[in-house]
Amino acid sequence: MWTILAINSVTFGGLLFLLSAGFSLIFGLMRVPNLTHGSMFMLGGYIGGSLIATYHVPFWLAALLAAAAVAAFGGVIERFLLRRLAGSVLAQVLVTLGIAFIVSDFSLMVWGGDPLSVDAPRALAGGTRALGVFFPTYRIAVILIAVAIAAILWAMLDRTRLGAMIRAGVDDPEMARVVGIRVSRLFTIVFCLGAALAGFGGVMGAPILSVYPGLDFAMLPLALVVVILGGAGSLPGSLVGSIVIGFIYNFGLVMVPQLAYFILFLPMVLVLVLRPQGLFGRAAP
Numbered sequence: 406m407w408t409i410l411a412i413n414s415v416t417f418g419g420l421l422f423l424l425s426a427g428f429s430l431i432f433g434l435m436r437v438p439n440l441t442h443g444s445m446f447m448l449g450g451y452i453g454g455s456l457i458a459t460y461h462v463p464f465w466l467a468a469l470l471a472a473a474a475v476a477a478f479g480g481v482i483e484r485f486l487l488r489r490l491a492g493s494v495l496a497q498v499l500v501t502l503g504i505a506f507i508v509s510d511f512s513l514m515v516w517g518g519d520p521l522s523v524d525a526p527r528a529l530a531g532g533t534r535a536l537g538v539f540f541p542t543y544r545i546a547v548i549l550i551a552v553a554i555a556a557i558l559w560a561m562l563d564r565t566r567l568g569a570m571i572r573a574g575v576d577d578p579e580m581a582r583v584v585g586i587r588v589s590r591l592f593t594i595v596f597c598l599g600a601a602l603a604g605f606g607g608v609m610g611a612p613i614l615s616v617y618p619g620l621d622f623a624m625l626p627l628a629l630v631v632v633i634l635g636g637a638g639s640l641p642g643s644l645v646g647s648i649v650i651g652f653i654y655n656f657g658l659v660m661v662p663q664l665a666y667f668i669l670f671l672p673m674v675l676v677l678v679l680r681p682q683g684l685f686g687r688a689a690p
Contacts, residue, residue, distance in 0.1 A: 530542065
C-alpha cells in the first residue's frame with residue numbers, strides 16, 4: 406500500500422508541476438499574480454475531455470489542441486487586460502480573480518455540474534508489474550512526461566537565445582528595449598507558455614482526477630504552495646516543490662485526514678517566515 410501511495414504521490418506531483426511551472430514562470434518572471442491559473446487547468450481538462458469523449462479525437466492530439474486553446478485564451482488576457490495593469494499588483498489580483506469566477510460559471514453553464522471522466526490512452530491502459538507491485542502504466546507515463554517537460558523548459562530558459570532574451574527582459578527591461586528586444590512580446594510568449602502548460606496538465610490529469618466544477622479552486626492553492634515552497638521563477642524549485650507537496654498531500658489524507666490541510670500549508674508558513682524567496686529562489690536585490 407505504501408509503495409502504491411508513493412507512486413500516486415509522485416504522479417500527483419507531476420500534475421502539480423505542469424500547473425505550477427507555468428504559474429512560477431508567470432509570477433517569477435513577469436511579477437503577475439495570475440489567479441486564473443487553476444481555471445486554465447480546469448478549462449484545458451474540459452476542452453480536451455470534450456474533444457476525446459464527443460468528437461473522438463485521439464488523446465494526445467486533444468491534449469495539444471486544448472493546450473493551444475488555453476494558450477490563446479491566456480494571450481488575450483495578457484494582451485488586453487494585464488498589460489494595461491502593469492505594476493498594479495492589487496488590480497492584477499482582482500482582475501484575474503474575477504476572470505477565474507467567470508471561467509468557473511462559464512464552464513458550469515457549458516459542461517454542467519456532473520464530473521467529466523476521460524479514459525487514458527489505450528497504449529497506456531492497464532498496469533506494469535515490478536518488484537511484486539502493480540503500477541498503473543498511465544501514472545508512470547505522467548511522471549516521465551513531467552520530467553521531460555521540466556528538462557525542456559530548463560534547456561529553453563538557460564540554453565537558448567529566447568531564454569536569454571526573457572531573462573534580459575526581466576532583469577532590465579529598459580536596457581533590453583534599447584538593444585532591440587521586444588519585451589512586451591516576450592512577456593506574452595511567457596504567459597501563453599504558462600497557460601499552455603496548465604491546459605495540457607488539465608488534460609493529463611483528467612483520467613486521474615476527472616474534471617468537475619470547483620477543480621480550478623481546488624488546484625490553485627496547491628500551485629501557490631508549490632511556488633512559495635520552491636521559489637518563484639525557479640523550475641527546479643517547482644519540480645522539487647511539486648513532488649514534496651504531492652507526498653505531503655497524499656500521505657496526509659491517508660494518515661491524518663483531519664489535519665491534512667494543516668500539514669499541507671505548514672511548510673508554506675515556515676518557508677515564508679524563514680526563507681521568503683523559497684528553497685530555490687533568489688533573494689530580491
